[in-house]
Amino acid sequence: MPDLPILPGTTVVVRDVRSIYNGYKGFVQRISGSRAAVLFEGGNWDKLVTMPLTTLEQI
Structure with missing residues (x-):
């Protein structure tokens, strides 16, 4: 099954x-x-980071 697109x-x-x-x-x-x-959310912090799609894996 091919990978689904990241949306x-x-x-x-x-x-x-x-x-x-x-x-x-x-x-x-x-x-x-x-x-x-x-x-990214964690405990008492939130962070919005821009990164290449190639480094992301859908879970």
């Missing part, structure tokens, strides 16, 4: 060993070109 609202995990966000789970907020804005 806004998709839950993703970061798969990039060079990123400090490697292994973090978040929600895609918007997509622009080959990059996605991903919202």
Whole structure:
């Protein structure tokens, strides 16, 4: 079965060993070109980070 496209609202995990966000789970907020804005929430903080779609894996 082919991978489904990553769309806004998709839950993703970061798969990039060079990123400090490697292994973090978040929600895609918007997509622009080959990059996605991903919202990470944790305890008492929220962070919106833009990263390449190639480093994201849908879960």
